[in-house]
Amino acid sequence: MKKFLFLIIPTILLFNSCESKVEKVIPAFYYWKSDSYFSDKEKEITDEQNIQKMYVKFFEVDYSDALGNFPIAKTNFSANNYCNDNKFEYEIIPTVYLKNIVFKKSTKAELVQLADDVNFLINKYTKERLDSLEIKEFQMDCDWTESTKDNYFYFLKELKKVSSKSLSCTLRLYPYKYPDKMGVPPVDKATLMCYNLINPLENSAKNSILDLDELKSYLSGKQNYPLHLDVALPLYSWSQLYQNNQFQKIIYTGKEFQKSMKKIKPLWYEVTKDTAIDYETYLKVGDKIKYEEIDANTINKAISILKNELRMDKEITVSLFHLDENQLSNYSNEEISSFYSSFTK
Known part of the structure; x- marks a missing residue:
């Protein structure tokens, strides 16, 4: 058994030395x-x-x-x-x-x-x-x-x-x-x-x-x-906007819009106040947002x-x-x- 270990240890060391390291x-x-x-x-x-x-x-x-x-x-x-x-x-x-x-x-x-x-x-x-x-x-x-x-x-x-x-x-x-x-x-x-x-x-x-x-x-x-x-x-980070449970678009924004929302489960929010994100995106009460960061x-x-x-x-x-x-x-x-x-x- 000792002889077997003697033979295998150098093999293990050689294998480890071949592992890549940045x-x-x-x-x-x-x-x-x-x-x-x-x-x-x-x-x-x-x-x-x-x-x-x-x-x-x-x-x-x-x-x-x-x-x-x-x-x-x-x-x-x-x-x-x-x-x-x-x-x-x-x-x-x-x-x-x-x-x-x-x-x-x-x-x-x-x-x-x-x-x-x-x-x-x-x-x-x-x-x-x-x-x-x-x-x-x-x-x-x-x-x-x-x-x-x-x-x-x-x-x-x-x-x-x-x-x-x-x-x-x-x-x-x-x-x-x-x-x-x-x-x-x-x-x-x-x-x-x-x-x-x-x-x-x-x-x-x-x-x-x-x-x-x-x-x-x-x-x-x-x-x-x-x-x-x-x-x-x-x-x-990004947000997925859902209206009437249908996906609408991806929104690239920070957390500031969450002031007009309530968290309903992990990652998910519901809009509680009508909010304009930009000239093209308007959040309405009841909309759902999945926020990922x-x-x-x-x-x-x-x-x-x-x-x-x-x-x-x-x-x-x-x-x-x-x-x-x-x-x-x-x-x-x-x-x-x-x-x-x-x-x-």
């Missing part, structure tokens, strides 16, 4: 707003957190039978946000959100044209608004499905070819767990999006932004995914799960979604800093 984190944010300038507070956050990368949504791509594939929701992000005394403060990664319908409807020839158009628009935007900043990487963001993966992957190959850039994409947890079914995208690396785990309309009792049990269920097993994986975590404790628990269950390289980028003064007011500077540093501890 040694360096590159701090990053997603910038998903249309504003041209950071607020003073947002600029302060990027400085204090020593942000090194900013994934900026340049535009989205949608489809209609009349127009085919077309760009929408362009941002006004400008050089003033990243340039200080003519010095670049962090790397800009142009990010494009492509709706899944684009890959349901497009032919191969249309996908070749789409790759050319996306490359052209990114370069045009960079020249006009970012002082011809040198761009090293493009990131594509798409919730592809099993039926659209071939078209999406074909587009990625064409974009890589025409752009000659490093190419990354976002990766949801379902395709991460089931690569045999969902395929592995032909990119240089992927960002694992650790949020929006549950369809907001399917489970009224769970937080659809980030549910820890759901996160762990997708990560269990420490599989060897064949791409370098970076990580994205959610720092935002992510506190620092939940983020820290999610990081612990990722460290235990996800194989990561020694150097990774950790991105927080997203840079917004109102959303980030729920977290202290120390808490935000810890969301980056905890991966190396």
Whole structure:
């Protein structure tokens, strides 16, 4: 028995030494707003957190039978946000959100044209608004499905070819767990999006932004995914508005509207006073609101799960979604800093 233990202990030590441990984190944010300038507070956050990368949504791509594939929701992000005394403060990664319908409807020839158009628009935007900043990487963001993966992957190959850039994409947890079914995208690396785990309309009792049990269920097993994986975590809240028990819309707002509501169960509120949220949203007495937010404790628990269950390289980028003064007011500077540093501890 002693001889057996003598033989097995070195094997255990060797196995443990092969476990991945993150040694360096590159701090990053997603910038998903249309504003041209950071607020003073947002600029302060990027400085204090020593942000090194900013994934900026340049535009989205949608489809209609009349127009085919077309760009929408362009941002006004400008050089003033990243340039200080003519010095670049962090790397800009142009990010494009492509709706899944684009890959349901497009032919191969249309996908070749789409790759050319996306490359052209990114370069045009960079020249006009970012002082011809040198761009090293493009990131594509798409919730592809099993039926659209071939078209999406074909587009990625064409974009890589025409752009000659490093190419990354976002990766949801379902395709991460089931690569045999969902395929592995032909990119240089992927960002694992650790949020929006549950369809907001399917489970009224769970937080659809980030549910820890759901996160762990997708990560269990420490599989060897064949791409370098970076990580994205959610720092935002939203509300789902229901009128006559029918879902109406998502509202991005803070807790201030709860003054005109009463809590009826976990996550759920009922409107007790008619309230105008903005020019487009009017809450009426009896409307129901499901308010979902992510506190620092939940983020820290999610990081612990990722460290235990996800194989990561020694150097990774950790991105927080997203840079917004109102959303980030729920977290202290120390808490935000810890969301980056905890991966190396």
